[in-house]
Amino acid sequence: MTKLEQARDAADAVGRFAQAVDRSQGDLDRILAKLEGPGGMASLCAAEAALVARWPAGAARELVWLTRASPAQTDTLHLQAFEAGGALICAASFSLIPAEVA
DSSP: OOOEEEESSHHHHHHHHHHHHHHSSSOOOEEEEEEESTTHHHHHHHHHHHHHHHOOSSSEEEEEEEOSOOOOSSEEEEEEEEOTTSOEEEEEEEEEOOTTTO
16 A cells, blocks of 8 residues: 655645656656545646646546545545556555645
8 A cells, every 4th residue: 555645735746746756667658646535626626737737748647536435634645657558657645734724
């Protein structure tokens, strides 16, 4: 299981994830972002904007809003990067600090 790190917001999480992807040996083809928690669509849109800013072209982006009931009080953003053949390059999970706390 991927360690859960804390991030200020989706942009911070994506930036830190991008650094890990850049250090990897694989050729990025696809990014999968899954968001669960009370922030819902607004947090997923923020993650998408950060992904587009970091990777404006090339890699496909797949976004998933997990709507199942989550006991978490904060949003959790799970990010995965894959090569063209589907091999996992990098994975990370971030607990996003609520705006009223940050």
